[in-house]
Amino acid sequence: MEAKEWQTEQARLDQVREKLQARIEELEPEVIGTREQASEMRRHFWEEVTVNTSSDEDFEETFYTIKQQAAVLSERERRHRLLSQQWKSLNRLLPSPYFGRIDFQEDGLNLTEQIYIGVSSFVEEDGLSFLVYDWRTPIASLYYDHSPGAAFYDTPVGRITGTMELKRQYQIQNGQIRNMFDANVTIGDELLQQVLSKGADSQMKSIVATIQKEQNTIIRDDHSRLLIVQGAAGSGKTSAALQRVAYLLYKNRDTLKADQIVLFSPNPIFNSYVSSVLPELGEENMQQTTFQEYLEYWLGSSLRLEDPFDQIEYVLTAQLMPNYEARLQGMKYKASEAFLTALQNYAQWLGQEGMLFKSIRFRDRDLITAERIGLQFYSYDFTLSLANRIDLLQKWLMKELSVLERKEREASWVEEELQYLDIEQYEEVFGELHKDREVFDIAERYAEVYEIISKKRRKDEGDFDFADQEKELLSQRIVKQSFKPVRQSVKKLFFIDVQGLYEQLFDDEAHYREKTKEGEVPALWSEICQQTKEKLDQNELFYEDATPYLYLKELIEGVRTNTEIRHVFIDEGQDYSAFQYEYLKKLFPRARMTVLGDFGQAIFTQSTKLQGDDSPMVRLYGNDKTCLIRLVRSYRSTREIVEFTKELLSEESDIVPFERRGPKPLLTRIEGEEKRAAQILKDIAALQGEGYDSIAVITKTAAESRTAFESLQAQGSEELQLITKETVQFDKGVMVIPVYLAKGIEFDAVLIYEASSQAYSRDNDRKLLYTACTRAMHQLLLYSTGDWTPFVEKINTNLYKMTT
Numbered sequence: 001m002e003a004k005e006w007q008t009e010q011a012r013l014d015q016v017r018e019k020l021q022a023r024i025e026e027l028e029p030e031v032i033g034t035r036e037q038a039s040e041m042r043r044h045f046w047e048e049v050t051v052n053t054s055s056d057e058d059f060e061e062t063f064y065t066i067k068q069q070a071a072v073l074s075e076r077e078r079r080h081r082l083l084s085q086q087w088k089s090l091n092r093l094l095p096s097p098y099f100g101r102i103d104f105q106e107d108g109l110n111l112t113e114q115i116y117i118g119v120s121s122f123v124e125e126d127g128l129s130f131l132v133y134d135w136r137t138p139i140a141s142l143y144y145d146h147s148p149g150a151a152f153y154d155t156p157v158g159r160i161t162g163t164m165e166l167k168r169q170y171q172i173q174n175g176q177i178r179n180m181f182d183a184n185v186t187i188g189d190e191l192l193q194q195v196l197s198k199g200a201d202s203q204m205k206s207i208v209a210t211i212q213k214e215q216n217t218i219i220r221d222d223h224s225r226l227l228i229v230q231g232a233a234g235s236g237k238t239s240a241a242l243q244r245v246a247y248l249l250y251k252n253r254d255t256l257k258a259d260q261i262v263l264f265s266p267n268p269i270f271n272s273y274v275s276s277v278l279p280e281l282g283e284e285n286m287q288q289t290t291f292q293e294y295l296e297y298w299l300g301s302s303l304r305l306e307d308p309f310d311q312i313e314y315v316l317t318a319q320l321m322p323n324y325e326a327r328l329q330g331m332k333y334k335a336s337e338a339f340l341t342a343l344q345n346y347a348q349w350l351g352q353e354g355m356l357f358k359s360i361r362f363r364d365r366d367l368i369t370a371e372r373i374g375l376q377f378y379s380y381d382f383t384l385s386l387a388n389r390i391d392l393l394q395k396w397l398m399k400e401l402s403v404l405e406r407k408e409r410e411a412s413w414v415e416e417e418l419q420y421l422d423i424e425q426y427e428e429v430f431g432e433l434h435k436d437r438e439v440f441d442i443a444e445r446y447a448e449v450y451e452i453i454s455k456k457r458r459k460d461e462g463d464f465d466f467a468d469q470e471k472e473l474l475s476q477r478i479v480k481q482s483f484k485p486v487r488q489s490v491k492k493l494f495f496i497d498v499q500g501l502y503e504q505l506f507d508d509e510a511h512y513r514e515k516t517k518e519g520e521v522p523a524l525w526s527e528i529c530q531q532t533k534e535k536l537d538q539n540e541l542f543y544e545d546a547t548p549y550l551y552l553k554e555l556i557e558g559v560r561t562n563t564e565i566r567h568v569f570i571d572e573g574q575d576y577s578a579f580q581y582e583y584l585k586k587l588f589p590r591a592r593m594t595v596l597g598d599f600g601q602a603i604f605t606q607s608t609k610l611q612g613d614d615s616p617m618v619r620l621y622g623n624d625k626t627c628l629i630r631l632v633r634s635y636r637s638t639r640e641i642v643e644f645t646k647e648l649l650s651e652e653s654d655i656v657p658f659e660r661r662g663p664k665p666l667l668t669r670i671e672g673e674e675k676r677a678a679q680i681l682k683d684i685a686a687l688q689g690e691g692y693d694s695i696a697v698i699t700k701t702a703a704e705s706r707t708a709f710e711s712l713q714a715q716g717s718e719e720l721q722l723i724t725k726e727t728v729q730f731d732k733g734v735m736v737i738p739v740y741l742a743k744g745i746e747f748d749a750v751l752i753y754e755a756s757s758q759a760y761s762r763d764n765d766r767k768l769l770y771t772a773c774t775r776a777m778h779q780l781l782l783y784s785t786g787d788w789t790p791f792v793e794k795i796n797t798n799l800y801k802m803t804t
C-alpha cells in the first residue's frame with residue numbers, strides 16, 4: 001500500500017485515539033464522583049431517613065422516605081454503572097480502536113461514507129458522527145457479508161443497497177498500524193492467516209475482526225426458533241456461538257440480560273476455556289452449565305448419578321463384562337423419542353392404576369399408610385391430570401397432618417419429652433414462645449393490677465391456670481417441631497415413590513407393552529430390565545436413565561419450566577439424545593435454541609444426528625421454525641492436518657481446509673511402552689523448542705491417561721498435568737487428557753498416545769480418533785506399539801510421514 005495512504009490512516013488513527021483519550025479523561029472524574037456519591041449515600045442511608053413507627057401515619061411516612069431514598073441511591077448507582085461501562089469500553093478501544101473499514105455509497109446518495117469498525121461504537125460529542133461503529137451494528141454486517149462492488153445490508157426499517165468501494169483491514173497495536181490489507185473476496189485471508197498461525201491459548205479468543213460470511217449468518221440469525229449448526233471440527237462453531245451471544249445482547253440490550261442466556265457446555269474445563277470471550281467483547285458472561293450439573297441439582301440428593309464420562313469409560317473399556325451388549329442396547333433405547341412416548345403413555349396408564357406411594361412415617365410408625373394415600377389419589381376425578389391430582393393429594397395430606405398433629409399432643413412421648421426438657425431447652429422454647437407469651441403477660445399483669453386495685457381476689461382465681469396453658473403450649477410446640485420434617489417431606493412430594501414407579505416400568509415385555517403401549521421393545525429387554533433395577537436398588541442411576549427418570553418424575557409431579565431464559569445454546573450438540581432435546585424444549589418454553597455440533601465427533605452412544613431426514617432435530621420445532629447452517633471450512637488445523645483427519649471419517653466429507661501450511665502428521669511405531677514414553681518426551685522437548693507451549697498427549701480413555709501419565713513421569717517428565725473429569729481449570733502446558741475431555745478444546749500440538757489397531761478398530765472408535773486428532777492446530781504426532789489402526793492404515797501415505 002502506498003506510503004501516503006498509510007500516513008493518512010495513521011493520522012486518522014492518531015486523531016481518533018486523541019479523542020478517545022480526551023473522552024476518557026473527561027469521564028474519569030465523573031466515574032469516580034458517582035462512585036463516591038453512591039457509596040457515601042449507602043453509608044449514610046439511615047441518617048437521611050427518620051424511622052418512626054409510632055402511628056400508622058408515621059409508619060407510612062417512614063416507608064415512603066425509605067423508598068424515595070432507595071430510588072435516589074439506585075439512580076446514582078445506575079449512573080455510575082453506565083459511566084464506568086462507557087469508560088471501560090473506551091479504554092478497550094484505545095490500543096486498537098478498529099480493525100476494519102468499508103467505504104460505502106448508498107444508492108441515491110451522492111456521498112461515500114467511511115465506516116470504521118471496532119469492538120464497540122465511538123461517537124463524536126455531537127452524538128451523530130460515528131468515529132467507530134460497533135461490529136454488531138447493521139451497517140457493519142457489510143464488512144462480513146460482502147466484497148467490494150454492489151452490496152446491501154438489512155436494517156429494522158428495510159434493506160439498504162449501494163456500492164462498497166473499499167474494504168480494508170488493519171492490525172493495530174498500541175496505537176500503531178502494524179499492517180493494512182485491502183480485501184477483495186473474503187475477509188482478509190492475510191489477516192486470518194496471521195491470526196490462525198498464532199499459538200493456542202488457555203482461553204478462547206474473540207474472532208470479531210475475521211468473522212466469515214457463513215459464521216456471520218449464524219451470529220445474526222434473528223428468526224429461527226431452532227438454529228442448528230452442523231460444522232466440521234475447527235470450523236468455528238463455538239466461536240460463532242459466543243459472538244452470537246454478544247450480538248444478541250447488543251441488539252436486544254433493552255430487553256435481554258446475560259443471565260437470560262444459558263450455554264450448555266460439554267464439560268467443566270470447557271467452561272473455563274470459553275469464559276473470557278464475552279468479557280473481552282465488553283459483555284457479561286451468559287450462564288454456563290453442563291447437563292450433568294442440571295441433573296445433579298434435581299436428582300442428586302436422592303440418588304447417586306453416573307456421569308457421561310463414566311458412561312463412556314464403561315462403553316470403551318467394559319466389552320468383556322457380562323451384559324455389555326444389553327447395556328448398550330439400553331443406552332440407545334433410553335435415548336430415543338420412542339422411550340419418551342412410552343413414558344408419556346405410562347403416565348396415562350398411571351392415571352388409571354399402578355401409582356406407588358410411600359407411607360408417611362412418624363416415630364417408627366405409619367402415620368398415613370401408602371394404601372390410604374393410594375385410595376385417596378384414585379378417589380379424584382380420573383379426567384384430572386396426574387399432576388393436578390397430586391396437588392389435591394398434597395393438600396389433603398397437609399390437612400390430615402394437622403388433625404394428626406393435634407391428636408399427637410396427647411401422646412405419652414410428648415409428656416415424657418416435657419419432663420426431660422432441661423432448663424436451657426425450656427428457656428429456648430419460652431424464648432420462641434415470646435410472642436404468644438405476651439398475651440399471657442398482659443393477662444397476668446391485668447390480673448395482678450385488678451387484685452391490687454380491688455384489694456380482693458379475682459373472681460376467676462383458680463380457673464386461670466398459667467402453668468397448664470404453658471404446658472399445653474409447650475406440647476404444641478414439641479409436636480409441631482417433630483412434625484416439621486414430615487410436613488416438609490409432604491411439601492417436597494416425597495410421598496410419591498418415583499423410584500418404584502420408574503423401576504416397575506422395567507418389567508417383563510408383556511407388562512411393559514401394556515403399561516406403555518410400546519410396540520417395539522428393544523432386544524435383550526430382560527437383561528436391560530435387570531441391569532436398570534439392580535442399579536436402582538443401590539440407589540444409583542445410569543446416565544442414560546437420569547433424564548427419563550427426571551422426565552417421569554415431572555410427568556407425575558408437574559412439569560418444571562424456566563420461562564426466564566430466552567436463549568439456550570447447546571455446544572457439542574451431537575452428544576445429546578433426542579430425549580434430552582425434548583426435555584430441554586419443555587424446560588425452556590420461551591427460549592430460542594442454538595445447537596452447534598458435528599456428527600463426525602459423535603462419540604457417545606446416545607448421540608443425535610443434527611441434520612438429514614432421519615434426524616429428530618427437525619421434528620423438535622418443525623421445519624418452518626428450524627434453520628440449518630453447515631460450516632465446512634476448518635480453521636483450526638493446518639491444511640496437512642485437515643487432509644489427514646478428513647480421511648479418518650467413514651463418509652466422504654466436504655471439509656475444506658483453510659490454506660495454512662505446516663508439517664504432515666508424523667507416525668511413529670515403537671516397540672514397548674518405555675521406549676514410547678522416552679520418544680514422546682523427546683518429541684515434546686523438540687516441540688517446545690519450536691515455541692509450542694500447549695501440548696496434549698491424548699488417550700482414548702481415562703484409564704489409559706493414567707497409565708500414560710505414570711509412564712511419562714517414570715521417564716522423568718516433571719511438568720506434566722493429568723487432566724481428569726474433576727479438572728475445572730484449563731491451563732497452558734503439557735497435559736495428558738482422555739479424548740472425551742478434550743472436546744471443544746485445541747492445542748498447538750497433539751500426540752496420540754496409542755493409535756494401534758488394538759486401541760481403535762471398532763466403528764465408534766473412528767470418531768474418537770477423529771476427535772482426538774482434530775484438536776491439533778499446528779502439529780500432529782501419532783504413536784503405536786503395535787499394528788496401526790485400520791483407520792490410519794487406509795489413509796494415503798502421501799498424507800503423512802512415517803519415522804523409520
Ligand SMILES: Nc1ncnc2c1ncn2[C@@H]1O[C@H](COP(=O)(O)OP(=O)(O)OP(=O)(O)O)[C@@H](O)[C@H]1O
Pocket residue numbers: 192195196205207210211212215231232233234235236237238239240598635636743744745746774
Ligand atoms: N473467523 C475466524 N477468525 C479467526 N479464527 C477463527 C475463525 N473461526 C474459527 N476460528 C478459530 O478456529 C479455531 C476453532 O474454532 P472453534 O473452536 O470455534 O471451532 P469448533 O467448530 O467449535 O470446533 P470443534 O467442533 O472441534 O470443537 C479457534 O481457534 C478459533 O479461534
